[in-house]
Amino acid sequence: MDDLYREQILEHYKNPHHFGELADPDITQEGDNPLCGDVITLYLKLDDGRVGDVRFRGRGCAISQASASMLTDMIVGKPVQELKTFPTGDLLEELGIPISPARMKCATLSVNTLRVALNGDSSEEED
């Protein structure tokens, strides 16, 4: 049963990266899965069109919180314009485990919240 929760996921869950708040964020965005009770808040500090710094707070299952931790690693320093179309697939690849349909909302909560923060809605398609 261990392979489903790779060491890396548990590590991110127990010791999440960029966990906490920013004193003076440019963007604060909450996201939740009412069905699961997973919640996260993303804090973004922008710096010359890039994500200068990021923090998150959250509560929920290991998949949702580890994915948020991994996402913060993936977006820090990246251009905002590029992150507006951040592909969900990249985060799922980083998670590196098969995500069942029932758990997909947990796995994508962080990236959906990022999209709401930058685009105003969570859909992946460009308009």
Add this chain to the structure above:
Amino acid sequence: MIQARPIDVATVRADFPILGRQINGRPLVYLDSAATSQKPETVIDAMDDYYRRYNANPHRGVYTISEEATAAYESARQRVATLINARSPKEVIFTRNTTEAINLVRYSWGRANVHTGDRILLTEMEHHSNLVPWQLLAQEVGARLEFLCIDDEGLLQLDQLERKLEGVRLLALTHQSNTLGTINPIKAIAAAAHRAGALVLVDGAQAVPHMPVDIQDLDVDFYAFSGHKMCGPTGIGVLWARRALLESMPPFLGGGDMIKRVKLTEASWNDLPWKFEAGTPSVAEGIGLGAAVDYLNLYGMEHVRSHERTLVGYAMEKLQEIPGITLYGPRDPELHGGAVSFTLPNIHPHDLATLVDREGIAVRAGHHCTQPLMDRLGVAATTRASFYLYNQADEVDQLVRGIQKAQKVFA
């Protein structure tokens, strides 16, 4: 009538084809019967037989197979009536499920009888199906919702009952909590409600499948339950109501079968129970429910209840030994139906359910359609193991081992 016999789990399990399945290389351990029960072969066969031999629209056909379909469908209604000790099958309305049965009361009785300023009394432990319909009615007519609170063991605080019943038109509550397992003392509660002039609707979705239910003895006004949680198929549920109430209520859905005489601008209604059954009914599902009632009668609901009481007592004892676990619901197995909810520190219920699924164990994780109750308990979600007549103590042991394994992963 066949003498009901005590439950021999090996015999029972052999009647359920799905219990022979392997999941992730392990035998299926199905601990989610509060969500939906598994189906015995006799139920599957009864529906199959209908479709293969006498599939026809019931009630109006004058040919043989339509008459056979009518007889089978109506005999299912009779068997349901007998199971819950209804005075007459005319009081047994077939619906799609418990939710639709409650909504029938909300639209038909509720709109005609609940007015601005009236109160509807509910409890903190209601399933969304017995909460949201009343929110909608209250918003529509300007009524007020009041709530009976629970104590920390998940029992209703009945010392509040009389005070809270003041000015109440309807008390709607669950017979057995799907999340906590709490069995509510419906008979005493209904008597108090009637003294205060309120009618009583009971959500029996978790009760009729698991214990003897005698609606005449309970002396309630409306009682709703679902076929699929009692060994029957999905798509068939029951609203039982007092005949006088049903006679006085306006129809719910309009259409074929529920009418007597139709003119271009008006219509008159069919007799009970068909007045409330518009359109072609779920014939196969009704027949399947009849077969499910027959199946449960082989054992008798007393035996089903005592089997589950033993399992729940054993499950609470074994789960209690897991370090850090929090169990919800009454400690006394007499007051605790066949569902046990719990949380563990550091393991979210969804992670736990995913991990034990690797061992072939099916448990439910989430809010169990009782979000206000989750708020009351101060948790986002729980894990729930729920039992039925085909479950055995060994499956509780497997669940405990699965939890211990998950704890090692998260240690």
